[in-house]
Amino acid sequence: xxxxxxxxxxxxxSALAVPAADRGHRVRLVGTGFDREIISTLKRPGxxxxxxxxxxxxxxxxxxxxxLTVAHLAEADAIVIGVASAGIEWAVDRLRALLQERKPVAFxxxxxxxxxxxxxxxxxxxxxAFDLVGRENFIGIGGPCIxxxxxxxxxxxSVYACADAVLAERxxxxxxxxxxxxxxxxxxxxxxxxxxxxxxxAIGVSAxxxxxxxxxxxxxxxxxxxxxxxxxxxREMAAITHHLGGRRxxxxxxxxxxxxxxxxxxxxxxxxxxxxxxxxxxxxxxxxELAGETVEGIDTARALAGLVRSGELPERVPLATAIVEAxxxxxxxxxxxxxxxxxxx
Amino acid sequence: xxxxxxxxxxxxxSALAVPAADRGHRVRLVGTGFDREIISTLKRPGxxxxxxxxxxxxxxxxxxxxxLTVAHLAEADAIVIGVASAGIEWAVDRLRALLQERKPVAFxxxxxxxxxxxxxxxxxxxxxAFDLVGRENFIGIGGPCIxxxxxxxxxxxSVYACADAVLAERxxxxxxxxxxxxxxxxxxxxxxxxxxxxxxxAIGVSAxxxxxxxxxxxxxxxxxxxxxxxxxxxREMAAITHHLGGRRxxxxxxxxxxxxxxxxxxxxxxxxxxxxxxxxxxxxxxxxELAGETVEGIDTARALAGLVRSGELPERVPLATAIVEAxxxxxxxxxxxxxxxxxxx
Numbered sequence: 001x002x003x004x005x006x007x008x009x010x011x012x013x014s015a016l017a018v019p020a021a022d023r024g025h026r027v028r029l030v031g032t033g034f035d036r037e038i039i040s041t042l043k044r045p046g047x048x049x050x051x052x053x054x055x056x057x058x059x060x061x062x063x064x065x066x067x068l069t070v071a072h073l074a075e076a077d078a079i080v081i082g083v084a085s086a087g088i089e090w091a092v093d094r095l096r097a098l099l100q101e102r103k104p105v106a107f108x109x110x111x112x113x114x115x116x117x118x119x120x121x122x123x124x125x126x127x128x129a130f131d132l133v134g135r136e137n138f139i140g141i142g143g144p145c146i147x148x149x150x151x152x153x154x155x156x157x158s159v160y161a162c163a164d165a166v167l168a169e170r171x172x173x174x175x176x177x178x179x180x181x182x183x184x185x186x187x188x189x190x191x192x193x194x195x196x197x198x199x200x201x202a203i204g205v206s207a208x209x210x211x212x213x214x215x216x217x218x219x220x221x222x223x224x225x226x227x228x229x230x231x232x233x234x235r236e237m238a239a240i241t242h243h244l245g246g247r248r249x250x251x252x253x254x255x256x257x258x259x260x261x262x263x264x265x266x267x268x269x270x271x272x273x274x275x276x277x278x279x280x281x282x283x284x285x286x287x288x289e290l291a292g293e294t295v296e297g298i299d300t301a302r303a304l305a306g307l308v309r310s311g312e313l314p315e316r317v318p319l320a321t322a323i324v325e326a327x328x329x330x331x332x333x334x335x336x337x338x339x340x341x342x343x344x345x
Numbered sequence: 346x347x348x349x350x351x352x353x354x355x356x357x358x359s360a361l362a363v364p365a366a367d368r369g370h371r372v373r374l375v376g377t378g379f380d381r382e383i384i385s386t387l388k389r390p391g392x393x394x395x396x397x398x399x400x401x402x403x404x405x406x407x408x409x410x411x412x413l414t415v416a417h418l419a420e421a422d423a424i425v426i427g428v429a430s431a432g433i434e435w436a437v438d439r440l441r442a443l444l445q446e447r448k449p450v451a452f453x454x455x456x457x458x459x460x461x462x463x464x465x466x467x468x469x470x471x472x473x474a475f476d477l478v479g480r481e482n483f484i485g486i487g488g489p490c491i492x493x494x495x496x497x498x499x500x501x502x503s504v505y506a507c508a509d510a511v512l513a514e515r516x517x518x519x520x521x522x523x524x525x526x527x528x529x530x531x532x533x534x535x536x537x538x539x540x541x542x543x544x545x546x547a548i549g550v551s552a553x554x555x556x557x558x559x560x561x562x563x564x565x566x567x568x569x570x571x572x573x574x575x576x577x578x579x580r581e582m583a584a585i586t587h588h589l590g591g592r593r594x595x596x597x598x599x600x601x602x603x604x605x606x607x608x609x610x611x612x613x614x615x616x617x618x619x620x621x622x623x624x625x626x627x628x629x630x631x632x633x634e635l636a637g638e639t640v641e642g643i644d645t646a647r648a649l650a651g652l653v654r655s656g657e658l659p660e661r662v663p664l665a666t667a668i669v670e671a672x673x674x675x676x677x678x679x680x681x682x683x684x685x686x687x688x689x690x
Contacts, residue, residue, distance in 0.1 A: 053561050053562070143573075143576075144568075144569050144572030144573055144576065145569060146567075146568055146569050148561075149559065149567050149568065149569040150569065152559075152561065154557050154559070154567040154569055154570055155557065155569065155570045155573065155682035156569035156570060156572070156573045156682075157573040157576065157577070157682070157685055157686055169687070172687055173687065176686065176687050178682065178683045179682055179683075181573070181682055181683070181685040181686035181687070182686050182687050183686045183687065184687070212499050212500065214494065214497075214499070216398050216493075216497065217398070222491075222494050222499040223489075223491055223494065223607045223610045223611060224489050224490060224491050224494040224495065224499055224500065224501035224607060225499055225500045225501060226606070226607075226610075227489030227501070227603050227604070227606040227607035227610070228488075228489055228500065228501045228502040228526070228599075228603060230602070230603065230606050231488075231489065231502065231598065231599050231602060231603035231606070232502070234597065234598075234602060235598070252579065252597035252602075253576065253579075253580070254573075254576050257575070257576060257579060257597075257602060258572050258573060258575065258576035259572070261571070261572040261575050261576070261606075262568045262569060262571075262572035265568045265571075265572070266568060337500035337501075337502070337523065337524055337526055338523045338524075338526070340502055340526040341502055341521065341526035341527050341528045342514070342517055342518065342521050342526070342527050342528065342529070
């Protein structure tokens with residue numbers, strides 16, 4: 001039995017408590033300041049997380065952020081950061097205040113950080129900010145993993161990545177269950193890049209599902225355009241991942257195409273894509289059907305804009321360019337299939 | 346303007362006549378003995394291919410197989426073979442009888458041929474059978490391309506592969522349109538392998554769409570299992586492609602993941618997978634809802650069985666194994682997610 005501390009009681013952090021608890025570990029699920037109601041609900045007997053539909057296992061102990069102590073962190077064999085990307089700096093501050101020794105710290109939180117014309121992943125920015133989470137104990141988690149499905153134990157697969165491959169294997173070995181299948185990788189930058197990029201590319205791929213309707217035999221989405229755009233997204237994800245210091249192959253595995261597949265299948269990035277496919281602008285969609293929602297692919301588009309527009313990428317990225325322009329210029333989504341493939345006359 | 350001769354007036358051969366005609370080429374669409382009714386329909390003014398919903402462009406000339414002459418083949422700048430896989434030997438016999446010089450011959454027809462414990466693609470077997478279609482003028486075509494969508498000009502992308510990269514580029518340059526976007530490759534064995542394997546793997550991935558139903562918030566398919574199986578299919582497609590002499594990367598591009606994506610989205614292989622996911626055996630599905638249909642993934646499973654069961658593949662292929670067992674042993678589809686990822690306790 002190990003002790004796993006999860007910081008962030010949103011849907012993903014809470015869902016990951018399920019396989020950890022199923023493995024018999026002591027799990028402490030610590031809410032942020034935004035999670036007070038959730039933690040208060042979870043502390044009541046039979047209390048159910050509002051987005052997870054079932055009570056968490058008994059060996060998950062919910063804690064309010066104010067209850068989190070140095071001792072809790074000291075007792076943890078591994079720490080999982082599951083806050084929203086807007087909370088990443090807050091989470092690192094909490095670690096800085098309470099963590100006193102190096103141990104495995106895994107990140108469900110995803111995002112890219114623009115730095116001039118280049119872009120960095122949390123695998124670079126977090127170790128720069130706090131040396132007790134260095135390159136060698138930063139673990140990135142990627143893969144197709146809708147939280148509610150994980151919590152309800154439908155099967156899936158994910159990848160745990162760490163520069164120290166042994167550490168990735170150790171945490172994966174603690175967390176894997178018969179229905180939460182884990183692979184490991186030492187390409188932590190690649191996994192972190194893909195985990196953010198898939199939200200961004202899901203916007204563009206999902207737009208195809210509403211843009212090209214097969215109206216001949218009942219109005220359904222034509223399938224070729226979505227598949228061709230999915231493939232183009234995989235190519236461009238590999239190119240950008242490689243440019244950011246990760247490996248191309250990482251984009252063609254769980255953190256890349258696996259997660260892109262599930263993200264195109266549903267969720268807020270996909271819904272934004274559907275609106276763009278019908279001709280809406282980003283601002284119209286975000287003040288209409290997605291009002292009040294956070295769409296992480298928009299933040300990724302903003303972080304990527306400088307790089308995509310710089311011309312410094314060695315490969316053409318027409319799909320990324322169209323998404324960036326839709327977000328930054330609010331001009332609608334204009335992806336030209338003619339920009340793919342052979343450019344001969 | 347070039348002259349393109351397409352042998353096989355089934356749905357895919359006929360659909361490919363559309364981009365060829367849109368580029369202004371003279372297109373001769375030659376039916377096989379099974380296509381006599383189709384050709385007779387197409388010869389009537391306004392005649393519509395029964396599976397394509399719209400008349401072919403005027404610069405497509407339908408021809409009955411009995412009308413095909415040595416002169417037609419001599420005049421063609423490129424020949425496209427679009428017969429069903431069961432007709433591949435017949436098609437090569439026709440070429441042997443009528444073709445008198447080397448020229449580009451492209452294959453829409455897909456399949457694998459078992460040869461003991463190994464397996465070969467048409468890129469090997471066809472040149473062995475007829476030396477006027479050698480390795481250097483055999484062109485394989487792969488990618489996400491539902492025929493009816495191509496014929497109705499919804500956008501898509503495909504790859505043309507030839508050991509002679511210049512020849513692939515020349516034919517792709519003749520065929521590409523603003524909505525039929527072509528890439529080229531010299532990995533013809535890889536493209537041919539993937540084009541057959543995607544039907545096979547689509548059976549297993551599609552089974553997830555009916556096996557794991559999210560019954561909590563309306564009965565819909567859970568999405569994680571399909572995405573995880575899609576990713577596993579990509580990994581195994583790469584492993585088998587590599588073993589057959591192709592490149593792993595080819596499985597992660599149009600002929601592999603691109604075509605797998607669209608094949609999981611619909612069609613006969615996908616319908617068989619849905620039946621297996623609900624617990625049917627292959628024989629029950631094929632004598633029930635798929636009675637009278639040809640499911641190409643079944644033939645691929647039979648061709649692959651010896652290799653998959655030989656233990657000679659250097660990587661584990663649990664998804665391929667489960668599909669082979671379902672087809673060969675008719676025992677239902679039993680894919681264990683526990684066979685993926687880390688095998689630690």
